[in-house]
Amino acid sequence: MPMTTVLVAFLMISAWSLISASQQWGARRDAYAAAAAAARAAAQADPASLRYGVIVDEVMATDRAQAVLAAAGYEGSVVVDGETVTVTVSAAVEYVFPSPGFPSEVTGTATAVARRGVNGDEGG
DSSP states (O other): OHHHHHHHHHHHHHHHHHHHHHHHHHHHHHHHHHHHHHHHHHTOOOHHHHHTTOOOOHHHHHHHHHHHHHHHTOEEEEEEETTEEEEEEEEEOOOSSOOTTSOSEEEEEEEEEOOTTTTSOOOO
16 A cells, blocks of 8 residues: 555656656746748848948848747847847746746747848859
């Protein structure tokens, strides 16, 4: 009887941990996906400008990234450095079984770089 009690308690704690960890992983995956989509959208510069080496417009890139994040239901920060755009998103984790040991928020960060020649008319 005592062994059964210990085994059942162990199995319940294991199931609780597995469920909480999978919910945290899902929230982190969604935050990263939103950050990646926003970074790709922000790095889409004007092809004619990229052809001549012009960097990504910071205001337009930030607006595009924030629009993608808002459509996905997230908020985040956007950093534009030349042709590189980095987006960081924070997402709340909603646990089925709340616990003090797991974080209530996770972050996802993604970077995208504007490149020449993606649309095929980079000719000379």
